[in-house]
Each structure stands twice: as C-alpha cells, then as structure tokens.
Amino acid sequence: MVLDATLSVFRAIGEESRLRIMALLAQGELTVSELTQILGQSQPRVSRHLKILADAGLVERHREGAWMFYRVAGRARREESLTAVLFAIAAMKDSGDRIIARDAERFAQSRQARAAQAAAYFEANAKEWNRLRRLHLPESDIEARMVALAGKNPVAQFIDLGTGTGRMLEIFADRYETGVGYDLSHEMLAIARANLEQAGVAHAQVRHGDLFSLPMESETADIVCLHQVLHYLAEPEAAVREAARLLKPGGRLVISDFAPHELEFLRDDHAHRRLGFSDDEVRAWCAAAGLGLERVETLSPSSGERKKLTVKIWLCTAPADVRRLRSRAA
Ligand SMILES: C[S@@+](CC[C@H](N)C(=O)[O-])C[C@H]1O[C@@H](n2cnc3c(N)ncnc32)[C@H](O)[C@@H]1O
Numbered sequence: 001m002v003l004d005a006t007l008s009v010f011r012a013i014g015e016e017s018r019l020r021i022m023a024l025l026a027q028g029e030l031t032v033s034e035l036t037q038i039l040g041q042s043q044p045r046v047s048r049h050l051k052i053l054a055d056a057g058l059v060e061r062h063r064e065g066a067w068m069f070y071r072v073a074g075r076a077r078r079e080e081s082l083t084a085v086l087f088a089i090a091a092m093k094d095s096g097d098r099i100i101a102r103d104a105e106r107f108a109q110s111r112q113a114r115a116a117q118a119a120a121y122f123e124a125n126a127k128e129w130n131r132l133r134r135l136h137l138p139e140s141d142i143e144a145r146m147v148a149l150a151g152k153n154p155v156a157q158f159i160d161l162g163t164g165t166g167r168m169l170e171i172f173a174d175r176y177e178t179g180v181g182y183d184l185s186h187e188m189l190a191i192a193r194a195n196l197e198q199a200g201v202a203h204a205q206v207r208h209g210d211l212f213s214l215p216m217e218s219e220t221a222d223i224v225c226l227h228q229v230l231h232y233l234a235e236p237e238a239a240v241r242e243a244a245r246l247l248k249p250g251g252r253l254v255i256s257d258f259a260p261h262e263l264e265f266l267r268d269d270h271a272h273r274r275l276g277f278s279d280d281e282v283r284a285w286c287a288a289a290g291l292g293l294e295r296v297e298t299l300s301p302s303s304g305e306r307k308k309l310t311v312k313i314w315l316c317t318a319p320a321d322v323r324r325l326r327s328r329a330a
C-alpha cells in the first residue's frame with residue numbers, strides 16, 4: 001500500500017513540467033491560466049499535467065466561478081512521500097537551477113501584474129469608493145456588528161490593513177487610543193486623510209505600506225481589521241499571517257469579507273480575485289497563523305436587496321500565550 005502510494009507520487013512527479021508545476025505551487029496558489037502563462041505551455045497540456053498531479057494526491061483544486069485554483073495538497077492529506085518531494089523542490093530552488101529560477105521570476109511577475117491590476121482599479125476608483133463599497137454590502141448592519149464584536153472596552157492600538165478611505169478607522173474611533181491604517185494606494189490614502197480630518201478623528205493616521213510586510217514591531221496591536229480586502233489578494237492567508245504577527249497576546253483580528261458567491265463580473269469589473277471564502281478556509285488560515293476562530297457572523301442581504309451579497313465577519317483571537325501556540329504550530 002505504502003509502496004503503491006509512493007510509486008504513484010514519484011511517477012507523477014517524474015516529468016519536467018510537472019516538477020516545475022510543483023515548484024511553482026509550492027510558492028503559492030495559482031489558476032490554470034496563470035500556470036499556462038508562466039510555463040509558456042498550452043492550457044490543455046497544463047490541465048493534463050495538473051490532473052496527473054491531483055490524481056496522485058500532490059495537488060488539490062477548487063473551482064470558483066469560471067476559475068480553477070490549484071495548490072499543494074493540504075497538511076491533512078499529506079503523505080510522507082509528498083513531504084519528501086517538497087524537500088527536494090526546496091533544495092532544487094536553493095541550488096540556483098536556471099529553469100526553476102526563471103519560473104520563480106515569472107511567478108513573481110504574475111503576482112506583480114495581478115497586484116498592479118488591483119492597484120490601478122483602486123487608484124482609478126478611489127473617489128468613488130464610498131459609493132462602490134455600498135453596492136454589494138448591507139453596510140450599516142455590518143459596521144455595527146463589527147464594532148460590537150470587537151468588544152466594548154477601549155484598546156490601546158488599532159490597525160486597519162488595506163484601509164482604503166479610512167472608514168474602519170472612523171467607525172472604530174471611540175474604541176482605540178491610537179489607530180493606524182495602511183494602504184498601497186496613494187489616492188485612497190489622500191481621501192482617507194481628508195475623511196478622518198472631516199470626522200474629527202485626530203488619534204488615527206494613515207500610512208503607505210504593504211499589508212504583507214508592515215514596518216511595525218510584532219505584538220503591538222490589540223485589534224487588527226481586514227475589511228473587504230482579502231478577496232483582492234493572491235495570498236489572503238499571508239495577509240492573515242501578517243495580521244497575526246501584529247497582534248498582542250489576547251488580541252483580536254476582525255475580518256469581514258464575502259461568503260462564497262457566483263458574481264463572476266466582479267473579477268472583470270472590480271478587480272476581485274476570489275469569489276468569497278468559506279468558514280473552513282478562514283479557520284485553516286487562522287490555525288496556520290496561530291489564531292483561534294472564535295466567532296462567525298453571517299449577514300445576509302434583506303429580500304429587497306437582491307444585488308447585495310452575503311457578508312461574513314470572522315472574529316479571530318490570538319491566545320493569551322501566543323508564543324507557545326506559535327512554536328507549536330511551527
Ligand atoms: C476594497 S478596498 C477596502 C478598503 C476599506 N477596508 C473599506 O472597507 O472601505 C481594499 C483596499 O486594500 C488596499 N490594498 C490592496 N492590496 C494591498 C496591499 N498589499 N497592501 C496594502 N493595501 C492593499 C487597496 O489599495 C484598497 O484601498
């Protein structure tokens with residue numbers, strides 16, 4: 001049995017394109033069309049390789065609307081043979097192989113192109129953002145629930161990741177002593193500054209920064225917020241990891257985003273990458289980042305609001321002894 005499973009893993013991986021695909025997926029989740037572009041191979045060919053890898057249990061896929069996402073099989077399904085494959089891939093990467101290095105470069109370019117597309121959308125729509133964000137959200141209910149979930153007691157440090165027009169800094173303003181919002185879009189930041197000034201929120205500031213690697217010490221925040229940001233990102237789990245790094249022991253991460261949906265046009269017209277997230281997916285990111293998923297709220301649009309989407313709020317907490325949990329997760 002073990003021999004058969006190991007043989008099927010090595011048969012699947014024993015081909016150059018498939019080994020390259022595994023090396024790429026070890027860096028992060030990709031769609032078939034992204035893999036096609038990076039490898040410079042036809043879509044049917046790439047799909048055939050992916051099927052062989054999936055049948056051998058090396059990768060897993062999930063369909064979301066018209067897009068199919070692929071990633072390395074999760075830890076729960078991982079055979080020892082796959083762990084060995086991943087070690088070999090890491091060694092290959094470190095050895096500076098020319099083809100693997102070129103693929104890694106193309107992977108980075110693909111991620112940059114994706115981020116640039118979303119950034120262009122935000123720069124172009126910054127002034128319209130407050131109107132756009134209402135299109136698909138039953139907004140006032142969500143804001144009230146988010147603030148309620150974060151608890152009644154004021155906290156010292158609040159951090160809003162992907163702050164946009166600074167709305168979260170505004171609605172949480174009476175809950176924190178100091179607030180800081182990070183965003184990559186200068187247009188958004190300019191509007192956030194004006195909005196906060198107009199709302200009289202003098203104890204918050206906004207800064208230019210990439211939410212995947214922020215210039216902030218670890219364990220400084222009591223509350224971190226990710227409101228309607230994750231569905232734009234190629235690596236949402238990495239954003240959750242960075243948020244977890246910022247949280248003090250016992251701190252809380254409030255995530256709000258869409259439940260799984262099928263509005264494909266949001267990808268083309270509004271730069272969305274993901275069509276919502278399941279509770280299980282968020283729970284897995286939290287667990288990997290050393291956080292516990294404490295509560296889930298579901299806010300469905302009322303029957304008169306057919307164009308709006310179901311929104312989720314996930315409340316995640318860092319354990320009081322955060323270091324112990326992180327070392328266990330590692
Ligand atoms: C949909 S807006 C949400 C803004 C705000 N949280 C709200 O709910 O109104 C997403 C924001 O995330 C920002 N963003 C996207 N990727 C980012 C990154 N890597 N680092 C920082 N901000 C990012 C965008 O510039 C944009 O302003």
